[in-house]
Amino acid sequence: MADSGLSIGQVAQHTGLSVHTLRLYEREGLLASEVRRDGSGRRVYSAWDIEWLTNCVRFRASGMPLTTIGRLAKLVREGSGNEAERLKLLREHQRHIIEQLTQLRDCLALIDGKVASYEQHLAAGASGDPWQQQPQPAPAPDERD
Numbered sequence: 001m002a003d004s005g006l007s008i009g010q011v012a013q014h015t016g017l018s019v020h021t022l023r024l025y026e027r028e029g030l031l032a033s034e035v036r037r038d039g040s041g042r043r044v045y046s047a048w049d050i051e052w053l054t055n056c057v058r059f060r061a062s063g064m065p066l067t068t069i070g071r072l073a074k075l076v077r078e079g080s081g082n083e084a085e086r087l088k089l090l091r092e093h094q095r096h097i098i099e100q101l102t103q104l105r106d107c108l109a110l111i112d113g114k115v116a117s118y119e120q121h122l123a124a125g126a127s128g129d130p131w132q133q134q135p136q137p138a139p140a141p142d143e144r145d
Contacts, residue, residue, distance in 0.1 A: 005036065005044035015053045022053070030056060030069050032076040052076075063100065064093050 012019050026035055026043075032052040036044045045053075052073075059069050072089050075082045114131075121130040 004038075005046055006050070008043045008045070011045045011050060011053065014050055015057055017053060017057065025053070025056065028066065028070060030066060030073050032073045034077075059093075062093070062097055068093065 006014070008019050008022055011017070011022060015022075017025070022043075025031055031049065033046070033048060035049065036046070038044050056069055059072075060066075068089060072086060075086050075089075117130050
């Protein structure tokens, strides 16, 4: 990156965010620092801005709401002394992701079972739809018990 920083178009290329999204993030207070402007009023982004925006992309991919990113950005802009609040926000989101992972593992287990069932069904040359097969009735209880 040149000493003079990057333009909004260059930042869009580096982060995968659109120019429109970058402007929105700035307008909504989602950046951790004030974006500088050059003599012509064009935005000039620093390496720190790129790092923060890269984190924002990952936060969003993990399901973090924009309001939470905004609260975190505000705390970062305020500087040191609020690290416990930042940690609290991140721990809350961490718990959310752990819950999502648990749900996804359960979903994957279901899909794995269905894939195995279809593979066995097709390998055996069986007919009919394995998804629609009815469970076998339980044997009648022995009346001698």
